[in-house]
Amino acid sequence: MSDRTVTALRAALVCGLLAFVSLGWAVRGAWFYVDMNQAAYKARSDWIEVYTFLDEQHMQLENAEQKRLIESLRIQMTALPPPELPLLELFR
Numbered sequence: 001m002s003d004r005t006v007t008a009l010r011a012a013l014v015c016g017l018l019a020f021v022s023l024g025w026a027v028r029g030a031w032f033y034v035d036m037n038q039a040a041y042k043a044r045s046d047w048i049e050v051y052t053f054l055d056e057q058h059m060q061l062e063n064a065e066q067k068r069l070i071e072s073l074r075i076q077m078t079a080l081p082p083p084e085l086p087l088l089e090l091f092r
Contacts, residue, residue, distance in 0.1 A: 044078060044080065050070060050073075050074050051070075
């Protein structure tokens, strides 16, 4: 093989490797939004079951102020819709 063929082969190999790494980072970046949406959904769902969680942890709300705070936070968190995924809007 000539020097020119070896150089072209190396260039193609480097370009292929760069494309593979770029694709990996693009997928990872896109998946970040999916992970964030799932985390928001889980956080919201956890507030729906807050009283079950407190019972499982053997935690008692000791006064009316604590009960009002937990109920206020639970209502606020369950009223919030999970964030929309910007990537999904591209396909609508």
